[in-house]
Each structure stands twice: as structure tokens, then as C-alpha cells.
Amino acid sequence: MTRRVVITGMGIVSPNGTGIDHAWKNIVAGKSGIGLISTIDVSDMPSKIGGEPTLGKEPGECDFDKVADAKEQRRSDKSILYALVAADEALHDAGDLGDPERIGVCIGGGIGGLQTIYDACMELDKEGPRRINPFFIPSALINMAAGQVSIKYGFKGPNISIVTACATGTHSIGEGARLIMHGDADVMVCGGTEAGICRIGLAGFCAMRALSTRNDDPAGASRPWDKGRDGFVIAEGAGVLVLEEYEHAKARGAKIYAEVAGYGMSGDAHHITAPAEGGEGGLRAMKAALKDASLSPESVDYINAHGTSTGLGDVGELTAVQTLFGNLPVSMSSTKSMTGHLLGAAGAVEAIFSVLAIRDQIVPPTINLTDPEDMVGNFDLVPNVAKKRKVDIAISNSFGFGGTNASVLFKKV
Helix, strand or coil, rough: CCEEEEEEEEEEEEEEECCCCHHHHHHHCCCHHHHHHCCCCCCCCCCEECCCCCCCCCCCCCCCCCCCCHHHHHHCHHHHHHHHHHHHHHHHHCCCCCHHHEEEEEEEEECCCCCHHHHHHHHHHHHHHCCCCCCCCHHHCHHHHHHHHHHHHHHCCCEECCCCHHHHHHHHHHHHHHHHHCCCCEEEEEEEEEEECCCHHHHHHHHCCEECCCCCCCHHHCCEECCCCCCEEEEEEEECCCEEHHHHHHHCCCCEEEEEEEEEEEEECCCCCCCCHHHHHHEEEEHHHHHHHHHHHHHHCEEECCCCCCCHHHHHHHHHHHHCCCCCCCCEEEEEEHHCCHHHHHHHHHHHHHHHHHHEEEEEEEEECCCCEEEEEEEECCHHHHHHHHCCCCEEEEEECEEEEEEEEEEEC
């Protein structure tokens, strides 16, 4: 198929702000959105820090009242509400998209309604089955974020949900683009959402010893490629992009951010949590994205890394990137140094930052990179300060538990 796919709308809920303008301004400024967790009791947790979107009605805050009334909010997990807020911004950004039967939705999550499941289990244990809310199951399902967006806006095209742990957002964009390329839709509303900051979620990651315990310095806790890193920082939010067939977008005079020009996937077949040796799975995903776009490594200007601030993950990805790009003048940064790790929403949020890097010709920094690993060498990880540079081609990487890898390549139009 020769149908090209472009991005015509974007929306975000993140620890660094709700709304594209607010979040991107803070990211470019190198401002951390990580702090002490305030929404749950963390007094008995080894890790007490996270990236929580600010809820409220002020600019830059996440206002659920804009997308759901009080009854709907009680019937919906927070992950669904985040998705609705991000989708609402993206759709307003995109404008009139035309025939609803040609508009689909592909929004996934890594864990789904974990708080909702936890609350229902506690209620069941305390009060018995008669007290379980009849909306419990629909409010906890991962695909209900896509379902609720479809219902709210009347979109009758493909309605699917991808679940690939921390690669979910990137896979959602790639698969949504393919649906357009193959003619199943003219527009796809794609992305990821997550609301994993709850006691059971935090306790689970703490049990794995995966989280940073730099509780006295939340803003400095996420430190990709820095020798002082001690784990990732959990975060939550949502990212949604409107993907559209190029001629369809042109015909209606749409604003075009960038083109989705390449998409690659791979599996490690190695370990449930650790990446394959040398990050070879991620390497194959990036190669596949370049092949899909009919581009060479020399064409790439910027990579938004998965970059979680974990030892094995950071080393594996950097090894893969250095293997593929060698001494080429590519810049790579991890915006997770500022947002924390949004799990199933991470890929979509980071895709948005990659597209904005193309729009503004600036690459965001990797903050807290004060003592880089020796293997970093002269490779440009954009330490601590954003950099103005040419960005015509950007790759966004996401890797997930189970050895699932995804890379999506964006191109200036």
C-alpha cells in the first residue's frame, strides 16, 4: 500500500503538565515532574516518589470534569479518564475529521484499572459479593479507554486496544498507522494510558527492586545512563495522537505535524524482564523501522530513548544504538529523566515529544546526567540542557516486559 500517514492532532496528560504546550515547555526547560507521591499512603514503601499529573482546573492541570460528569467519573478507572482528557485535546487540535465510520481508535495500557481492581478486592473481602459495583468489570478493562473514546465521539471505525507492557503506546501508533495504510480507516486516534500509582502497583515494583529509592531527591531520582541511578521512577498519564491518511488531511486543510514513516517490532525471546544481550532486540526493531521507511541510519537526527534509568535497560539500549549509528551525529535523550516511566502510556507520550522536536527543531535534554557511564564516550545524550539542531527524522523507542520491542520513525513533512 502507498497510503501515507501523518499526525494532525496530539494531546497529553503527564507529570510535567496536561496539554501539549504546558508539558513541552517544561520538558524543553529540563523541569522534572517527579515528586513525593501524594495520592496514596507510601509510608511503608521503600520508594515514595512518582510522577503524578496535577488534577485541577488551572491551565496545565488535568480536569476530568471537562470530559466526564460525576457519575461517569465514579464508573471509570483513572486510566480511562486520563485517556479521555488526552483524546479530547488531540481531537480539538485536529479539527473536523469527517465520516465517523472511517475513524477508528487504538488506545491501550500496560496494566489497566489496577486501583479499581484493588478496591473491588478489598470490598469483596470486607463486605462480600453483593457490594461489588456492577460497573467494576467495565471500569477495569484495558480496552475500555478506546471504547469510551469511541462512544463519546461516535467513531465507528476499528476499535482495538494493544497491551504490550511498556511498549504499548508505540505499538498502538504503529498498528494504527498500518490500519490506515491498508485502507481500514482514514483516521485513527491512537495512544496509551496508565494509572499505576496505587498501593498494589507500587508494592509490586518495589518487590522487584525496580524503583528508585532516592526519596530525599525526587527530581534527581530518574537518571538514565548516569552511574548514580538506582532504578526507574513510576509515573502515570496518557498520550493520544490523531493519525490521518495524508491526502485526507490535505483535502481538509489540516495542520500536519509530521509523517509516521516507519515502524519496527521484535521479540527478545530471552527473559521476562531483562533485555537480550547487547540490546539486540531493540536493535532489530530500529533496523525494521528504518527499512519500513526506506531510510538509512545516516538520515536519523534524534532518538527519544526508552531510557528508563535501570542498569540492564540503559546499557542494552545504548549498546544497540551505538552499534547501529556508530559515530554518526545523532542525538539521543531520555525524557523519562523528567517524566518518570509512564509504563503503557510512555511510548505515546514520548512519541509526542519526538514529533515536537521535529516541529521546533530542538531536542529535549536528559537531565540528571552528571556522571555518565564510561561506555557513553562522546555519544550525544543531550546532557541536562536542550539543544537546538536540525531534526528532520526522529525515532522513538519502547521496550516492554516479556521481551517486546517497538520503534516508530517520524519524518518532517
